[in-house]
Amino acid sequence: MEGTEDAAQTLDEELRSLLLPDPRDLPPIPPSSVESNFARYFAPDLLKPGHDQYVYRHANGLCVIGLAPTHIALKEEGGVTAVDFNVGKSDRSEMKVTGKRKRNAQHFESNTALCKVCANGTFYVVRCCVKGSLLEVNNRLIKQPDLLNSSADREGYIAIIMPKPSDWLKIKDSLLSYEEYNKLRGLC
Amino acid sequence: MKRKYESEEWFKDKFSGQMSIKEALRVLLSTPLENHMNVKSGVHSFRVRLTYTHSEALRKLQDRLPNNRRRDLVTVNNGNNLADSHERTVRNGDNHSQSESDSVINRTLDSMSDHAFCELFQLPPAKAFKPCQLTITCCRVPIYIGGRYLKFSRKVSQSRWIIDDERMGEASVEELVGEKVCLICRGDDYKFHAAGREDIDVRMLGSGRPFLVEVSNSRSVPSVVGVQQITEEINNSEQKYVRVRNLKLVDSEAWALMREGEAEKQKQYAALVWISRPLMEDDLKNISSIKEMEILQRTPIRVLHRRSPLERKRVIHWMMVENITGSCQYFLLHLCTQAGTYIKEFVHGDLGRTHPSLGSILGCRAEILQLDVTDVKMDCFD
Numbered sequence: 166m167e168g169t170e171d172a173a174q175t176l177d178e179e180l181r182s183l184l185l186p187d188p189r190d191l192p193p194i195p196p197s198s199v200e201s202n203f204a205r206y207f208a209p210d211l212l213k214p215g216h217d218q219y220v221y222r223h224a225n226g227l228c229v230i231g232l233a234p235t236h237i238a239l240k241e242e243g244g245v246t247a248v249d250f251n252v253g254k255s256d257r258s259e260m261k262v263t264g265k266r267k268r269n270a271q272h273f274e275s276n277t278a279l280c281k282v283c284a285n286g287t288f289y290v291v292r293c294c295v296k297g298s299l300l301e302v303n304n305r306l307i308k309q310p311d312l313l314n315s316s317a318d319r320e321g322y323i324a325i326i327m328p329k330p331s332d333w334l335k336i337k338d339s340l341l342s343y344e345e346y347n348k349l350r351g352l353c
Numbered sequence: 354m355k356r357k358y359e360s361e362e363w364f365k366d367k368f369s370g371q372m373s374i375k376e377a378l379r380v381l382l383s384t385p386l387e388n389h390m391n392v393k394s395g396v397h398s399f400r401v402r403l404t405y406t407h408s409e410a411l412r413k414l415q416d417r418l419p420n421n422r423r424r425d426l427v428t429v430n431n432g433n434n435l436a437d438s439h440e441r442t443v444r445n446g447d448n449h450s451q452s453e454s455d456s457v458i459n460r461t462l463d464s465m466s467d468h469a470f471c472e473l474f475q476l477p478p479a480k481a482f483k484p485c486q487l488t489i490t491c492c493r494v495p496i497y498i499g500g501r502y503l504k505f506s507r508k509v510s511q512s513r514w515i516i517d518d519e520r521m522g523e524a525s526v527e528e529l530v531g532e533k534v535c536l537i538c539r540g541d542d543y544k545f546h547a548a549g550r551e552d553i554d555v556r557m558l559g560s561g562r563p564f565l566v567e568v569s570n571s572r573s574v575p576s577v578v579g580v581q582q583i584t585e586e587i588n589n590s591e592q593k594y595v596r597v598r599n600l601k602l603v604d605s606e607a608w609a610l611m612r613e614g615e616a617e618k619q620k621q622y623a624a625l626v627w628i629s630r631p632l633m634e635d636d637l638k639n640i641s642s643i644k645e646m647e648i649l650q651r652t653p654i655r656v657l658h659r660r661s662p663l664e665r666k667r668v669i670h671w672m673m674v675e676n677i678t679g680s681c682q683y684f685l686l687h688l689c690t691q692a693g694t695y696i697k698e699f700v701h702g703d704l705g706r707t708h709p710s711l712g713s714i715l716g717c718r719a720e721i722l723q724l725d726v727t728d729v730k731m732d733c734f735d
Contacts, residue, residue, distance in 0.1 A: 180558055183505075184623045188679030195627050198701040203653065206532060225485055225658040264661050301651075301662060305705060312705070319718075320705035323656065333596065 169257050169315065199319065200324070206337075207233055207346035208294050212276060217350070219318065220294050220340060226330065228295050231322040235350045241284035244314035248306040252278040257324070258304045267327065270298035275336060280306075282313065295336055297328030300310060385387065394500050398435065400495045407485045427520045461597050488633030492541075492570040498534050498580065499607050500600035502526055502547075507723075509594045510553040510612070512545065530587060531566050537583050538575055540568035548611050548731060549620070556725045559621070561598055563611055563733040601735045614731045615692065619670060621728035622696050624686045625712065629718040631681040636715055640686075644671055650705035653698045667694040685729070686711070698722050719722045 176285035199205070203221035211218050215237035221229040232238065238245055250258035255271075257279060262270045273293045279302065281288045293299070302324045306312060328336075347353050381395050382403070413499035504511070504526055513528055514521040525543040535543040547564040551557050575583065584600045646669045652662050668691040676683040690696065695707065702710035712719035 180727065182557075183558060184685060184727075186625055186683075186723070187682070188677060191627075191677075191680060191683050192720075195722055197718070197720055198697075198703075223654055225655065225656075227654055227655065227658055248706065262662050267658060267662075300657065303705075320702070324705050325657070327658065 177185075203229065205343045206340035207343070208340055209233075209235075209346065209349060211292055211294060213290075216289065216292075217346075218291065218294050221322075222333075226327065226333065228297070228299070228326045228328060228333075229322050229327060230291075230294050230324045232282070232291065232317045233346070234317065235352075236289075236317070238282050238284040238287075238289040239314065239317060241287065243285055244309050245282050246286045246308045247283040248313070250280045250282055250285070250302055250304070252281060257299065257302045258307065260299065260302075262298075262300055267298055267300060270300055270327070272296075272298050273326070281312070291323050293324075293326060294326045295326050296332045297326040299324060300327050301325040338348070355459075365396050366373045388556075389650055398532065399491055400494060402490045402492070404488045404490070406488075407483070409483060414431070423589050486545075493572070493574075495564050495567045495569050495605070496540075496571045496574055497567055497603045497605060497607055498538070498575070498583070498600060498610075499563070499565045499603040500584075500597050501729075501734050502530060502557065502564050503559075503561045503596045503598070504551070504557040504594065505596070506592075506594040507554045507556060511547060511550045514553075515593060524592070524594055526564075526595050529590075530564070530597060531589050534566040535568055535584055537573070537579060538568045538571040539573040540571040542569045543567060544569075546608060546611065546616050546727065548618075548733060551726050552724075553725075557729075558725050559727040560729065561596075562726070562729045563731055565603070565611060567608075577601075601734075603734075611733055614733060619689055619693050619730045620692060620694075620726060621687070621689045621730070622698055623727050624688070625683065625695060626686045626700055627720045627722060627725040628712075629682075630713060632674070632676070632684055639714070640672045640674050645667065645669075646709070648694075648710070649708055650695055650698060651703070652705070653703050664691065667691050669694070669699070683722075697725055714722050 167321075199221060200325075203223050206220040206222060207217065208220065209217045215235075217233035217235045217237075218232045219231050223229070223230070250256055260269065262268070262273060273296065275293050275296045277293045279293055279299075280290045281290055303322050306321065306323070314319070314349065387394055388403075406666040439532050454664070480598070506523070508523045509529075510522040510525045511527065513525045526547075529545040531545045544567040544568065547562055547565065549562065551562070573579070578601060580600050584597055640664060648667050648669060650665045650667055652660050652665075670689040675687060676686060677683050686700070688696070690699075695703075698710070700708040700711045700713045700719050702708070702719070
């Protein structure tokens with residue numbers, strides 16, 4: 166079996182020249198995959214002061230829900246120590262959505278509870294923010310609640326929701342854009 | 354007749370199956386047509402289709418069939434509208450196609466008891482007073498041109514992509530290649546099939562990706578020179594979006610051959626990657642030493658709206674880092690993976706839904722700026 170060095174070296178000169186970029190074209194810090202693929206919206210003080218959440222909307226309509234950097238749970242001493250998806254009537258982490266048509270997905274309202282996060286002894290409720298079908302919850306948070314402290318805006322996302330186009334249009338105007346949110350919270 | 358002669362030996366031998374009027378007519382017409390056109394009939398590439406329709410007789414038959422069968426008739430038609438082009442016409446043993454309603458009628462008649470049959474139909478049938486309508490169409494069976502294509506643009510999709518009358522991307526490989534082939538073959542229409550696909554913003558380089566163009570009713574089957582002409586016209590076009598190589602006329606089995614290799618074969622890529630910290634010597638060694646690594650990919654968010662939420666196991670066969678002089682945080686990642694691996698998600702991790710990812714292996718954030726396919730390892734049109 167060819168060594169990997171050989172396999173990569175057998176790329177001919179013409180191919181090589183196509184692959185290598187001009188270093189001068191490379192930006193010092195490129196946009197992240199989130200910035201490039203999602204439109205970022207924010208819901209400050211969701212039902213309660215300080216409960217700031219984000220909604221990252223993909224071009225295909227799916228919404229990733231999570232805690233915004235200014236959420237008070239993230240400012241507590243010791244940060245978030247536990248995440249519990251067992252809220253109200255069901256454990257959100259138990260649901261199984263199947264198929265292209267997303268059968269068995271539960272339909273939630275924008276103020277339905279997704280989970281509780283525990284920080285410094287206090288429980289904070291995280292809500293859907295957007296009305297739609299719950300496709301997935303980030304159950305990695307159960308074993309690794311620290312993801313919320315290190316990267317709440319990426320690996321620490323809470324859930325993925327699929328709103329109907331009409332439901333999205335209704336809620337869109339009540340959300341803040343990235344710039345509006347930064348201004349509001351004095352992050353500029 | 355069965356009732357009258359069932360016990361007789363000679364009856365059992367000769368009347369075991371049904372023969373449709375169509376078969377009888379075909380047998381009757383074949384010889385006079387052969388003599389008239391001075392040819393021989395059989396399974397050949399040129400088809401003459403004689404369609405006889407008698408709407409009144411068909412309606413009468415449909416009216417007489419029991420109700421639930423008529424419902425089947427309707428659903429079969431609907432189902433077949435969605436079916437793949439390769440399954441659209443139902444074929445009986447002789448490889449002659451029947452229309453959908455014919456096969457349903459046959460099934461209904463077969464499943465009827467003799468008693469019920471005799472009740473519904475009189476023998477001999479009532480005399481017909483109106484003649485059938487005859488339409489004649491001639492066509493050639495589809496021909497196939499196969500080869501490999503390369504895509505040099507990040508704004509050209511593989512297949513025609515139009516949403517709400519607006520074209521996405523500047524062009525498509527399907528149209529750039531298919532139209533030229535169809536034009537030179539002087540065909541009515543074409544279908545483009547490829548062994549796998551790449552995103553619109555991903556270039557297809559190296560040896561290229563195997564593809565087939567199926568041309569229907571081609572009036573001019575190209576010779577070796579003709580195929581060469583197709584290659585030149587595509588490769589010398591003004592916009593250098595697409596190139597083809599190893600073009601040749603192939604037979605219909607090539608389609609199955611191409612599909613067969615698709616899921617197993619390995620693909621090789623080159624990705625332009627940025628990481629959130631400077632690249633170290635140890636990173637190069639670390640990455641090169643990884644062989645046959647299994648990763649778990651949840652359905653990427655970017656396709657989750659139209660695909661099943663699943664967790665897919667995939668294998669990264671090998672990886673190699675190539676430094677880019679002038680940058681310590683950018684590099685070229687060469688990798689060879691199992692078919693069906695989402696490369697972009699392997700690099701940026703898709704919010705942790707692909708694990709391990711390049712970022713998790715290097716312990717930092719990784720982003721992918723560009724992706725190119727550098728090899729599709731298949732023994733097809735090589």
